Amino acid sequence: MDMLVSTDWLAKALGAPDLKVLDATAFLPGTPRDPKAEYLAQHIPGALFLDLSTLNDASDPRPAMVPTNAQFAERMAALGIGQDDRIVIYDNSPLSSAGRAWWLLRIFGARQVAILDGGLARWTAEGRPTEAGEAARSNNGAFTAACDDSAIASKADVLANLESCAAQVVDARSADRFRGDAAEPRAGMAEGHIPGSANLPSNLLLDEQGRWKQGDALRQAFDDAGVDLDKPLIMSCGSGVTACNLLFGAALLGKEDVRIYDGSWSEWGADPATPKAVGPA
Template structure:
C-alpha cells in the first residue's frame, strides 16, 4: 500500500476484515469545532475515532507529544487495530491532521501497513459517498505499539544540528507565524522560527480537491524553499502535526532520510534559552 490511497480504492475495500479506518481529525487551539462531535455526526462507514487531540504523553509539559508505548497500545487495541491490519487514516480538518495519525502508526510499528486517505472526508463527502453517524461496535485488537525513536528528533538534536548543519529544517507553519508577524495560538509563546529553517506552509501541499499534490508540483515546492533532496531533512511545525505533512510529501517522492521534531515550536518557542529568528528565512 502506498502512503496515499484514493477514495475509489477505499470505497472498494470497505468491509474487509483486515481494514481499520481511523478518523484523526484535530483542530488548532481556539478553533470553535469539536472533532469528536463531528465524527459522531458523520464519518466513513466503520471508521473509529482516533481522538488524536488526547493521544499524547500526559506527563510531558509540551502539548501533543508522542505517548508512552503502553498508552498507545491500549488506545490502538481499543480501536480494533491488529498486528496484520491495513490502517487507513483520514481527517476532516484544515490542518490535514491525518498525516500525524499516519506518522504515529508508522513510528510505533502498528499494523501491516498504513496510509492516508487522499482528500480525506471532504473529498469523500463531495463525491457523494456514504457516511454513518454514532459509534460503531469495535472488536478489540491485538496490536502492540513500540516507538522507534530513531525517526523522532528532540530539542537536543535540533540544538546540535544548529552547529553541525547536518540536516535541513523545514517548518510547516503559516508564513505569518514563521516570520513572527502573527502571534502564536498558544498564550505566552514566542514568535518566529528556529534559526536556519525554511518555511513551506502545510496548506501549499494540497490541491483544490483536498488531495496532496504529486510529483513535479511537490518538487517545485521544495525547490522554491531551497531544499536539497539529496540531504537529510527534519520537519517541524507548531506541535508536530503539520510537520508530518512535509514528511509524508517527501516520502511520497522516495526520500527516506526524513525525521520529525516532535516538540516543534511548542517546545522551542516556550523555552527562553533557545535561539529564535524572525523575518523571512535567511
C-alpha cells in the first residue's frame, strides 16, 4: 500500500478484513467545531474515530506531546487496530491533521499506513457514501507500541542545532504567525519563530482541490521556501501537528532524515530563555 491513496482506491478496498479507516480530524484551540460530533454526523463507512486531540501524553503540561507506549497501545486496543493492519487515515480539518496521525502510527510501529488524498471533503464531493453514528469495532487487533525516539527532536536538540546548524528547521505555521504579526492561539507564548528557521505553511503542499502536490510541484514548494532537501530536517509548527504534514510531504519525495520538534512553538515560545526572531525568514 502506498503512503498516499486515492478515493477510488479506498472505495474498492472498503470491507477488506485487514483494512482499518481512521478519522483523525482535529482543530486548533478555540475553533468552534467539535470533531467527535462531526464524525458522528458523517464519516466514511466503517471509519473509526481516532480522537487525535487526546492522543497525547496527558501527564505532560505541553500540548499534544507524543503519548507513552502504554497510552498509544491502549488507544489501538480500544479501536481494534493491529500492527499489521492496512490503516488509512483521513480528516476534515484545515490543519490536514491526518499527517499527525500518520506520523504517530509510523513511529509507534504500524507497518502499513496511508493518508487518503483529499480527505473527507473529496470523498463527499465525489458523492461517495457516508454513514452516521459509531462504527463497529473489531477485537482482532494486536499492537505492540514501541516509539522510535530518534524521530523526535527535543528543545535541547533544537538549541544545540542553533550552534551546529547540522539540520535545517522548517516551520509549518502561517506566514503571519511565523513573522510575529499574528497572535498565537495559546496563551503565554511570544510571537515569532526559531532563529534561522525557514517557513513553509503546510497548506502550500496541497493543490487547489486539497490534494497533495507530488513530484516537481511538491519539490518546488520546498524550494520556494528555501528548504534544502539535501540537509537533515527538523519540522516545527505550533504544537507538533502540522509539522507532520511537512514531514509527510518530504517523505513523498523520498526524504527520510526528518524529525519532528514535538514541543514546537508551544514550548519554545513559552520559554523566556529561548532566542526568538521576528520578521521573514
